[in-house]
Amino acid sequence: MKTLFCADAVFTADGGDHELQEQAAVLVSADGRIEAVGPSKVLRKKNHKEVIVSGVLLPGLIDVHTHLCLSASLDPFADALAEHPARMTHRALNGLKAHLDAGVTTIRDVGGLHGIDLEMQHLVDEDKVEGPQVFASGKLISMTGGHACLLGAQVNSPDEARKAARQNLMDGARLLKVIATGGVLTHGVQPGAAQLTEAEMAAVCEEARKAGKIVAAHAQGAEGIENALRAGVHSIEHGFWLSDQAIAMMTAGGQVMVPTFAALRAMQRLGDQLPQSIQDKIEESHPAHLDSFQRAMRAGCTIACGTDAGTPANPHGNIADEIAAFRQSGMAIHDCWRSATREGAVACGLEDRGVLGAGKRADLCAVSREVFEMIPEVFKPHLVVRGGRIFRQ
Numbered sequence: 146m147k148t149l150f151c152a153d154a155v156f157t158a159d160g161g162d163h164e165l166q167e168q169a170a171v172l173v174s175a176d177g178r179i180e181a182v183g184p185s186k187v188l189r190k191k192n193h194k195e196v197i198v199s200g201v202l203l204p205g206l207i208d209v210h211t212h213l214c215l216s217a218s219l220d221p222f223a224d225a226l227a228e229h230p231a232r233m234t235h236r237a238l239n240g241l242k243a244h245l246d247a248g249v250t251t252i253r254d255v256g257g258l259h260g261i262d263l264e265m266q267h268l269v270d271e272d273k274v275e276g277p278q279v280f281a282s283g284k285l286i287s288m289t290g291g292h293a294c295l296l297g298a299q300v301n302s303p304d305e306a307r308k309a310a311r312q313n314l315m316d317g318a319r320l321l322k323v324i325a326t327g328g329v330l331t332h333g334v335q336p337g338a339a340q341l342t343e344a345e346m347a348a349v350c351e352e353a354r355k356a357g358k359i360v361a362a363h364a365q366g367a368e369g370i371e372n373a374l375r376a377g378v379h380s381i382e383h384g385f386w387l388s389d390q391a392i393a394m395m396t397a398g399g400q401v402m403v404p405t406f407a408a409l410r411a412m413q414r415l416g417d418q419l420p421q422s423i424q425d426k427i428e429e430s431h432p433a434h435l436d437s438f439q440r441a442m443r444a445g446c447t448i449a450c451g452t453d454a455g456t457p458a459n460p461h462g463n464i465a466d467e468i469a470a471f472r473q474s475g476m477a478i479h480d481c482w483r484s485a486t487r488e489g490a491v492a493c494g495l496e497d498r499g500v501l502g503a504g505k506r507a508d509l510c511a512v513s514r515e516v517f518e519m520i521p522e523v524f525k526p527h528l529v530v531r532g533g534r535i536f537r538q
Contacts, residue, residue, distance in 0.1 A: 148173045148533070149193040150509060151185040152202035156479075156517070157501040158486040164479065171202060173507040177533030182501050196535070198528055201517040203482060204501055205250025205277075205508030205531060207489025208464050210361075210382055210403050210451025213237035213265060213279075214257045217460045219418060222330055225296055230259040237261050240454070241269065241276025243462030245536055248510035248526035250277045253451070253493055255322045255361050255382065256285035258296060263317045275536060280493055282322040282361065283313035286349060291340040292328035292363065303348040306341070310352040320494070321353050323378065325362045326369030329412070329426045330456065336430055337366030337386050346376035359494045361403075365430070367391060374400060380492050382451065385430050387437035392444045401447045401492040404438050406470035407463050408453035415458050438474055448476075449492035450485040469522040481520055507533040 155169035170185040172193070181188055189195070214233050215221040225233070244252055254262040262281035268274045285297035286309045298309035310321055323346050327334040346362065353360045359379035364370040367388040370381055374394045380401040381391075387402075395402060412419060412427050419427075442448060450468060454461040464485060471481045490499025498506045511528035529537035 146175060147180065147193050148196060149188055149190075150196045150198050150202055150530070151189070152198040152200070152511065153514065154201045155182060155501060156201050156203040156482060157182060158204050158483050159500045159502060160483065160487070171501055171507070171509065173533045175533075177507050179501060179503055179505045179507050181503055196538075198511045200511050200513040200527070202509060202511045202528070203517075204486040204499055205510050205529070206248045206464055206485045207251045207450065207493065207499060208244060208249045208277075208452050208454065208467075209253045209380070209449050209489050209492040210405050210453050211240075211244070211252045211254050211461065212256055212453070212455035213240045213254050213262050213461070214259070215455025217455055217458060219415070219457050221455055221457060222293065222296060225258055230261065233259065234261050237265055238274055240461035241265065241274060241279075243460065244277050245275055245529055245531070246525065247462035247464050248512070248529050249462070249464055250508040250510070250529070250531040251489065251493060251495070251498060252277045252279055253320060253361070254279055254281040255320075256293065256297060257281055257283060260316060266317065266319065277531065280319040282320050283316050283318035284309070285322045285324060285363070286310065286313075286341070287324040288340045288345070292324050292326070292331045292334050294324075297324075300341075300345060303344045306345040307348040307352055310349040314352065314356050314358065318358070320358050321349055321360045323349050323360060323362050323373065325364040325373040326366045328363060328365060329409075329423060329430065332422060336426055337369075339366060339369040339372060341372075343372040343376050346373055346378065350377035374398065379494065380449070383434075384437050384441065385433045387441060392441055392446060395441070395446050396444050399447065401449050401488065402438075402441050403449050403451040403492060404434065405451050405453040405467070406434070406438075406474070407467040408456045408459050409434060410466060410470060411459035412457050419457065435474060442476060447488050447491055448484050449488040451492075465524045466522050469520050472520040478518060478520065482517070
């Protein structure tokens with residue numbers, strides 16, 4: 146039976162002239178695809194099951210930067226190295242539920258351990274666990290001694306990078322993740338320092354391209370970001386210290402920027418609970434982070450929402466804080482919601498979701514009109530639909 150979701154308003158996220166439609170509805174077929182979007186009075190039929198939705202109905206949210214295997218503790222890297230895989234799996238399952246509760250129907254996991262992230266892909270697809278659809282990278286690919294190197298595959302040449310990429314793809318990765326620069330959480334490493342070489346990342350990108358996959362790059366410094374872009378990555382994660390050249394390259398090439406404001410904001414709130422070395426990195430990075438975001442936004446770069454969930458005090462299901470950060474940093478309201486929907490699909494390399502239109506997956510969520518217009522730092526959708534199936538109502 147077809148289901149008609151009748152809402153006070155529908156936000157299609159397609160960027161068109163009728164992107165926000167009042168008293169509108171979304172018709173979903175029995176196979177979980179959108180059949181039509183339009184006025185409720187036009188789409189209503191006696192043989193449709195009707196679901197009345199208050200507020201604004203919009204596409205399911207997409208979080209393109211998560212870590213299901215990380216604990217969100219003060220030192221998640223240390224926890225990950227010490228924790229038993231069974232406990233890590235239990236937490237990952239809870240993380241999936243938290244994302245779904247937050248209205249997230251698709252996630253990218255960009256660095257897991259023990260194959261847990263890779264297996265979550267299948268468990269969700271087979272409806273054995275509740276959660277958003279998962280696109281996981283498997284082990285991140287880092288240089289020896291680089292950022293998060295103990296959590297991933299350490300490589301020291303293009304050939305080793307190629308082998309690590311092939312191993313991840315053989316294990317079932319749906320994308321790949323490279324570490325182009327240092328990072329905030331790794332002791333003794335500076336965030337802006339270039340790490341993997343352009344040639345090493347190009348080898349990973351070549352293997353991904355041959356397999357029809359994309360590559361995400363942890364990149365926080367101008368040199369490393371430009372190296373990653375020239376190597377052929379699909380997205381720049383974090384993007385501190387973006388150079389004018391990098392912004393021009395991203396705008397021309399269509400690469401996606403994923404700022405991950407939620408991670409830095411969470412650590413700023415922790416203050417003295419974190420080691421002084423990390424506090425110093427945060428203080429140094431924050432102005433450059435905001436400046437890079439605003440310059441990329443003004444230049445017309447594609448910007449997608451990714452929370453970096455699993456980092457300190459940054460739990461899974463925290464996408465509201467990320468969308469709110471975009472708004473507080475000067476992004477227009479509709480652009481904020483597109484970043485969490487349409488642009489998220491672009492970041493994942495997916496064409497079947499992110500907007501509400503005929504033929505798309507019926508991934509939906511609903512928020513109050515006040516939430517839609519104000520974008521507070523905390524909110525919970527009152528309806529979540531993934532693939533036409535109602536998970537939260």
